[in-house]
Amino acid sequence: MTPEQIHRLGMPYYSTKEKGTGLGMMVVFNIIKSMNGKIDIKSEQGKGSCFSIYFPLKNERN
Ligand SMILES: Nc1ncnc2c1ncn2[C@@H]1O[C@H](COP(=O)(O)OP(=O)(O)O)[C@@H](O)[C@H]1O
Ligand SMILES: [Mg+2]
Numbered sequence: 453m454t455p456e457q458i459h460r461l462g463m464p465y466y467s468t469k470e471k472g473t474g475l476g477m478m479v480v481f482n483i484i485k486s487m488n489g490k491i492d493i494k495s496e497q498g499k500g501s502c503f504s505i506y507f508p509l510k511n512e513r514n
Contacts, residue, residue, distance in 0.1 A: 453495040461493070 453461070460466045462481035467474035484491060488508050495501035 453493075453501055454497055458493055458495060 457468065462477045463474075464478050465474040466477075481491070484505060484507075490506045492504040492506075493501060494504075
């Protein structure tokens, strides 16, 4: 992904597919956020991407 693509990932209706909805990543980002998690994205354009997802041991809501 380009830096621009990484930046827009998770925004509603952002899709690079011809018939994409751009909703899948938005839902994923919202679930991670609701659990106070964080995401690190490392990507090499045309090669692949690595998503690291972190969650706190104890959630504020528990
Ligand atoms: N597994 C994946 N592999 C490569 N790119 C992806 C993947 N998941 C999402 N993306 C990128 O993020 C964009 C948004 O994804 P998503 O929110 O799931 O919407 P959609 O799948 O409808 O395009 C995709 O259009 C694509 O560019
Ligand atoms: Mg998708």
